[in-house]
Amino acid sequence: MSQSIRVAVTGASGRMGQTLISLVNASDRMHLSGAIERPGHDWIGRDVGEAMGGSALGISVTDDAQAAIAGADAVIDFTAPVATIQFAEFAASAGIVHVIGTTGMTDDEIAALDPFTSKATIIRAGNMSLGVNLLTQLTKRVAAALDDDYDIEVIEAHHNQKVDAPSGTALMLGEAAAEGRGVKLSDVADRGRDGITGARKKGDIGFTAIRGGDIIGEHDVMFAAAGERIILRHVASDRTVFARGALKAALWGQGRAPGHYDMLDVLGLSDPA
Numbered sequence: 001m002s003q004s005i006r007v008a009v010t011g012a013s014g015r016m017g018q019t020l021i022s023l024v025n026a027s028d029r030m031h032l033s034g035a036i037e038r039p040g041h042d043w044i045g046r047d048v049g050e051a052m053g054g055s056a057l058g059i060s061v062t063d064d065a066q067a068a069i070a071g072a073d074a075v076i077d078f079t080a081p082v083a084t085i086q087f088a089e090f091a092a093s094a095g096i097v098h099v100i101g102t103t104g105m106t107d108d109e110i111a112a113l114d115p116f117t118s119k120a121t122i123i124r125a126g127n128m129s130l131g132v133n134l135l136t137q138l139t140k141r142v143a144a145a146l147d148d149d150y151d152i153e154v155i156e157a158h159h160n161q162k163v164d165a166p167s168g169t170a171l172m173l174g175e176a177a178a179e180g181r182g183v184k185l186s187d188v189a190d191r192g193r194d195g196i197t198g199a200r201k202k203g204d205i206g207f208t209a210i211r212g213g214d215i216i217g218e219h220d221v222m223f224a225a226a227g228e229r230i231i232l233r234h235v236a237s238d239r240t241v242f243a244r245g246a247l248k249a250a251l252w253g254q255g256r257a258p259g260h261y262d263m264l265d266v267l268g269l270s271d272p273a
């Protein structure tokens with residue numbers, strides 16, 4: 001049996017951080033080597049298992065991200081854009097795998113990862129679930145099959161604590177639809193309707209974000225034409241779908257050349273070159 005890999009988890013107290021730590025702890029292919037939180041967080045210094053309300057895991061939560069990442073084979077990171085760029089630098093210094101689930105990154109923030117891709121194996125996706133990554137491929141195919149008599153709308157719904165919109169997943173789906181249609185998303189995206197907007201512009205890809213309660217993540221891609229609508233839908237009812245994808249990525253990246261990959265690479269769903 002192959003050796004158990006060491007995994008550090010950032011944002012340890014977060015919704016995804018806790019889900020990831022539980023799954024890493026239950027895995028026989030990896031073990032938790034570090035639990036990282038932001039400086040000043042009240043979990044710093046506590047055993048992470050106890051802080052999560054369970055039994056001790058023998059790992060104290062630390063704000064020394066550089067040391068925790070240096071002692072890992074992979075860092076799994078679902079935090080915030082500025083923190084993620086810093087963690088990429090540490091992952092590059094350590095020459096390890098950096099799995100990035102953080103969303104809400106601007107184009108400049110994504111570009112800021114570039115210098116680190118020569119030393120770190122970065123796997124980044126706005127959604128790490130198998131279902132959503134499959135849905136991007138379906139979206140691309142449907143968009144390629146239909147002309148712009150079919151208005152494309154991406155509708156997403158999330159819990160009331162989510163800080164970014166549109167969601168990373170919505171943008172992935174929008175990119176897939178634009179790719180299928182042979183256009184650039186930045187040329188056709190309609191992200192903020194309010195007031196007298198005028199009639200819908202033919203060829204636009206629209207985005208709508210719903211925020212409420214504890215919705216984990218729901219995405220529709222609607223193709224609406226005169227007389228009919230096609231709706232492709234993904235509903236996440238448990239955060240483990242994202243965490244399972246992230247663990248798969250951490251394993252897939254071991255021994256892989258440094259670079260910038262996505263979940264389609266990990267899942268073998270990329271289009272043939």
Ligand SMILES: NC(=O)C1=CN([C@@H]2O[C@H](COP(=O)(O)OP(=O)(O)OC[C@H]3O[C@@H](n4cnc5c(N)ncnc54)[C@H](O)[C@@H]3O)[C@@H](O)[C@H]2O)C=CC1
Pocket residue numbers: 010011012013014015016017036037038039041078079080083100101102103104125126127128129168242
């Ligand atoms: N790609 C995917 O499949 C998924 C992505 N996400 C994304 O993951 C991110 C986190 O989501 P949640 O867990 O719901 O948020 P959350 O707010 O529950 O957790 C974020 C955690 O990151 C910590 N953090 C912030 N800055 C830090 C720093 N400098 N060092 C260490 N820790 C730091 C916070 O203290 C917090 O505990 C969001 O961007 C979200 O959109 C969420 C679910 C799935």
Ligand SMILES: O=C(O)C1=N[C@H](C(=O)O)C[C@H](O)C1
Pocket residue numbers: 103126127158159162166167168169170216217218
């Ligand atoms: O913040 C979340 O919760 C989620 N974020 C990701 C996104 O922005 O698409 C993935 C998932 O939908 C949950």
